[in-house]
Amino acid sequence: MSPLVSYSLILSVSAAFFAWVGTWALVGLLPRLSVMDAPNERSNHAAPVPRGGGLAVIAATLFFLLVSGMTAPLFLAVALAALISFADDRKGQPIGRRLLVHIMAAVLAVSTITPPIFQGYLPYLLDHTIAALALVFFMNIFNFMDGIDEISAMQTTSLCLGVVAMVVAVPALLDFPAVDALVLAGAMAGFWYFNRHPARIFLGDVGSIPVGLLLGTLLLILASQGQWAAALILPAYYLTDAGSTLLSRLARRQKLHQAHSEHAYQQAVRRGLSHRTVVRQILTLNLLLIALAVVSSLDPWLGAACVVVAYAASGALTLLLHGVRRGAASSLSAGHA
Numbered sequence: 001m002s003p004l005v006s007y008s009l010i011l012s013v014s015a016a017f018f019a020w021v022g023t024w025a026l027v028g029l030l031p032r033l034s035v036m037d038a039p040n041e042r043s044n045h046a047a048p049v050p051r052g053g054g055l056a057v058i059a060a061t062l063f064f065l066l067v068s069g070m071t072a073p074l075f076l077a078v079a080l081a082a083l084i085s086f087a088d089d090r091k092g093q094p095i096g097r098r099l100l101v102h103i104m105a106a107v108l109a110v111s112t113i114t115p116p117i118f119q120g121y122l123p124y125l126l127d128h129t130i131a132a133l134a135l136v137f138f139m140n141i142f143n144f145m146d147g148i149d150e151i152s153a154m155q156t157t158s159l160c161l162g163v164v165a166m167v168v169a170v171p172a173l174l175d176f177p178a179v180d181a182l183v184l185a186g187a188m189a190g191f192w193y194f195n196r197h198p199a200r201i202f203l204g205d206v207g208s209i210p211v212g213l214l215l216g217t218l219l220l221i222l223a224s225q226g227q228w229a230a231a232l233i234l235p236a237y238y239l240t241d242a243g244s245t246l247l248s249r250l251a252r253r254q255k256l257h258q259a260h261s262e263h264a265y266q267q268a269v270r271r272g273l274s275h276r277t278v279v280r281q282i283l284t285l286n287l288l289l290i291a292l293a294v295v296s297s298l299d300p301w302l303g304a305a306c307v308v309v310a311y312a313a314s315g316a317l318t319l320l321l322h323g324v325r326r327g328a329a330s331s332l333s334a335g336h337a
Contacts, residue, residue: 004175008183011067012183018190022057023057026201037049037204052086052202053202054082054211056187058082058206060186061183065183070180073108073111078214082210085204099136102136106132107128109132109216110132113220117224118131119228135217138219142211146208149195149276150199150276151278151282153192154192154279154282154286156184157189158290159215159218159286162289162293165293169294170227174221177222184211184215188211219234219235228303229300229303229304232307237317249262264319285314289313293310
């Protein structure tokens with residue numbers, strides 16, 4: 001085992017341990033601070049649950065990323081995103097204020113990516129402007145998709161393992177994205193233990209927004225090194241489910257930022273499919289997406305074909321989850337128990 005691999009695994013396991021301890025403490029502390037997610041007509045849980053487990057995830061991630069050489073602008077970006085999100089978790093924040101901070105955080109994060117993200121096809125300023133806007137979109141998509149137990153922990157771990165797989169498969173890629181991905185995956189694994197269904201704690205915006213920022217940055221780094229197909233393939237399910245839902249709400253002239261339970265995975269749970277069954281189905285798709293991402297690195301035309309297959313498969317799962325009927329849901333859940 002190479003020194004880099006050993007070092008990365010030590011950081012990852014350490015992040016997992018500290019995130020586990022921190023989340024355990026927050027399970028008892030957050031109710032005293034009244035940071036709770038009370039069930040309502042849009043919820044997929046029946047009793048109040050502490051919201052803010054992302055504090056432990058982000059604290060552990062930032063600490064061990066600093067140990068591994070995290071840049072100051074990226075640290076500041078994640079800290080800004082976490083601060084505004086925790087304020088939103090506690091008392092709510094105006095959408096304009098949240099969006100402004102998200103843009104600031106995205107600009108800082110994108111500034112740490114040295115090569116042109118669009119491979120020099122765009123002027124530098126336009127290149128980084130479009131990348132920053134895409135990052136704002138992605139971090140909010142990740143937040144919107146945090147709607148059932150375990151899904152964000154599973155998706156974060158899947159995307160991080162996808163980044164690691166790309167670094168291993170393509171020798172020309174930089175090593176540090178894999179180190180960062182392993183640290184983030186480790187921290188989220190520590191949280192996942194307490195977020196298993198039925199969840200004892202939720203991630204909260206303080207976790208989902210900065211985690212989305214970090215994941216989006218890792219995907220942009222892949223794109224900046226010529227692996228655009230992989231950057232599009234790895235988050236294909238989230239982009240498909242969230243994108244189709246946003247377009248549907250836009251067509252009905254509904255507020256895009258308003259909380260709802262219209263995503264395919266949420267509808268499947270509301271019709272009786274268990275949280276764990278839905279998460280396992282998306283995980284199975286994610287394993288296929290990781291394989292497609294690795295294959296996409298072999299040839300540009302093959303990469304384009306892999307993107308098409310990835311989104312076709314993601315669309316199929318989205319339609320499948322939307323089409324779950326109440327009668328069939330219980331038998332499907334039992335089969336995956």
